[in-house]
Amino acid sequence: MFHWDLLSTPEFAGLDNFKQLVSDRATIRAVVNTFVFALASVVTHIGLGMLLALGVHRTMTRGTKYFVRTAFFFPFLVSWAAVALIWKYVLDPAFGLANYYLSSTTNWLASPTWALPTLIVVDWWHTIGYTFIILLAGLQTVPAQLHEAARVDGANAWWRFWSVTLPVMSPTIFFATVITFIGAFQIFDPMVIMTQGGPDGATRSIVQYTYEKGFQSFEVGYAAALSLVLFVVIMIVTGLQFRLGRRWVHQ
Amino acid sequence: MKGKLLDLVLVLSGLLMIAPLVWLIVTALSEPINAFQLPPQWIPRPPTLQNFQQVPDLIPFARMAWNSLQIAVLTTAGALFTSALAAYAFNRLRFPGRDQIFSVLLAALVVPVQLTVVPIFIMMRWLHLVDSTVAIWLPALVNVFGIFFLRQYISSIPRELDEAAIMDGAGHFWILFRVILPLARPGLTALGIFVFEASWNNFFWPYIFLSSPEKMTLPVGLVSLQGAMGGGPAVVLFAAITLVVLPILVLFLIFQRSFIASIASTGLRA
Numbered sequence: 001m002f003h004w005d006l007l008s009t010p011e012f013a014g015l016d017n018f019k020q021l022v023s024d025r026a027t028i029r030a031v032v033n034t035f036v037f038a039l040a041s042v043v044t045h046i047g048l049g050m051l052l053a054l055g056v057h058r059t060m061t062r063g064t065k066y067f068v069r070t071a072f073f074f075p076f077l078v079s080w081a082a083v084a085l086i087w088k089y090v091l092d093p094a095f096g097l098a099n100y101y102l103s104s105t106t107n108w109l110a111s112p113t114w115a116l117p118t119l120i121v122v123d124w125w126h127t128i129g130y131t132f133i134i135l136l137a138g139l140q141t142v143p144a145q146l147h148e149a150a151r152v153d154g155a156n157a158w159w160r161f162w163s164v165t166l167p168v169m170s171p172t173i174f175f176a177t178v179i180t181f182i183g184a185f186q187i188f189d190p191m192v193i194m195t196q197g198g199p200d201g202a203t204r205s206i207v208q209y210t211y212e213k214g215f216q217s218f219e220v221g222y223a224a225a226l227s228l229v230l231f232v233v234i235m236i237v238t239g240l241q242f243r244l245g246r247r248w249v250h251q
Numbered sequence: 252m253k254g255k256l257l258d259l260v261l262v263l264s265g266l267l268m269i270a271p272l273v274w275l276i277v278t279a280l281s282e283p284i285n286a287f288q289l290p291p292q293w294i295p296r297p298p299t300l301q302n303f304q305q306v307p308d309l310i311p312f313a314r315m316a317w318n319s320l321q322i323a324v325l326t327t328a329g330a331l332f333t334s335a336l337a338a339y340a341f342n343r344l345r346f347p348g349r350d351q352i353f354s355v356l357l358a359a360l361v362v363p364v365q366l367t368v369v370p371i372f373i374m375m376r377w378l379h380l381v382d383s384t385v386a387i388w389l390p391a392l393v394n395v396f397g398i399f400f401l402r403q404y405i406s407s408i409p410r411e412l413d414e415a416a417i418m419d420g421a422g423h424f425w426i427l428f429r430v431i432l433p434l435a436r437p438g439l440t441a442l443g444i445f446v447f448e449a450s451w452n453n454f455f456w457p458y459i460f461l462s463s464p465e466k467m468t469l470p471v472g473l474v475s476l477q478g479a480m481g482g483g484p485a486v487v488l489f490a491a492i493t494l495v496v497l498p499i500l501v502l503f504l505i506f507q508r509s510f511i512a513s514i515a516s517t518g519l520r521a
Binding site (some may be wrong): 052055056058059060061064067069070072073074075077078079080081082084085086087088089090095097100124125127133167188189192193195207210211214215217220224228230231 | 287500
């Protein structure tokens with residue numbers, strides 16, 4: 001609630017910073033970007049992660065299990081700094097692997113349409129291993145007898161998945177959803193390294209905007225107000241998830 | 252037949268996942284003229300280490316590696332120590348307000364680090380610690396998640412063991428270090444690997460606090476290298492990235508079991 005550039009004496013500002021926040025178009029853009037990113041992140045992590053976990057759970061070959069688990073987990077161990085740099089080269093419009101194999105000439109990170117989806121894909125690559133391991137662990141807690149019983153009752157594979165697997169592992173899915181959402185909402189590293197928030201603010205996230213305000217233009221009070229908004233949004237959405245969770249999560 | 256198809260799809264997707272990492276390492280091992288060719292080369296012919304030798308010419312790599320290692324080791328040791336003490340207190344001791352204090356700590360768990368960075372930055376400025384590695388490891392010496400995690404772990408160790416030790420005249424430190432921690436070793440290992448990995452890979456915090464190259468950690472150094480290079484030798488950057496990535500991957504292959512088990516059971520995440 002102060003105007004402060006870190007050097008002069010802080011000046012009390014009342015709610016000025018919050019007023020500025022509501023009318024600042026860049027803030028609104030950053031909030032929208034972050035929401036889109038977080039939503040897409042949760043859907044793709046849980047959906048594809050579930051598919052992958054089901055596949056690995058089902059295969060009988062031990063070698064395949066080991067290889068897939070390790071391969072999908074490797075990127076999670078790599079620093080975001082390294083991930084972002086590697087992908088910058090993979091996505092390079094002229095000599096990158098992506099355009100070569102996709103026979104495309106798109107400049108992924110410089111296109112206002114493609115920059116954010118591209119970062120969503122890179123983030124997926126980086127963190128899917130984590131979601132996948134959690135979901136796989138949840139899948140392994142589903143008792144085989146339940147499946148047997150459902151099979152005896154004549155349930156087909158699809159029906160068994162809906163009525164046995166999903167309800168039993170719903171706490172795991174719930175946990176993975178909450179964690180993925182919180183993580184995605186705090187996204188910062190790939191934007192800073194790969195796009196600097198560009199093109200034209202198309203990929204700027206809330207945390208990145210906070211950083212720019214606080215540490216580049218030294219509007220510390222404004223940055224603090226932004227952080228508070230971030231915190232409140234995370235609390236609200238997590239609270240909402242817990243509330244909705246009561247309806248579908250099996251106790 | 253159906254099983255074979257599933258295996259094929261799984262293995263192919265696994266290969267697709269590691270393709271960027273394979274490309275990274277292959278490129279780092281290629282001669283500069285052969286790197287970045289299209290169609291991409293998947294085997295370095297002939298493999299060479301010359302890019303790795305050039306890394307120190309571009310960034311003070313050894314210095315940065317030392318900073319990273321120093322920070323990661325101090326953070327890991329400090330976090331394990333304070334977490335063990337606090338976890339013991341929260342689980343085994345009775346004192347007024349214990350559960351209230353613990354729930355306040357839990358609330359700190361959902362506060363993102365990005366939120367605390369502004370106040371901590373101001374504090375570090377008062378302490379004249381900005382652009383010093385101390386600013387990175389000092390706030391990390393207490394790890395709320397570590398306290399929470401070890402408390403869960405310790406609560407599964409039977410109290411009868413403490414009581415037997417008390418009968419023999421043992422004090423709290425003796426019980427903690429001679430009875431409880433040896434039994435909590437799998438938990439300590441998992442937490443240790445996790446804290447080390449998170450510190451080694453951390454970008455956000457050092458990026459904000461460190462500005463001079465000789466103070467930087469590897470992730471920040473790599474990113475600054477990219478900016479400074481312009482059209483410079485990207486192969487050397489790839490060699491530097493490989494040197495950062497490879498130790499963690501090898502560490503993972505060694506400790507894979509306990510690492511995956513700990514994630515699956517507790518949901519550890521950077």
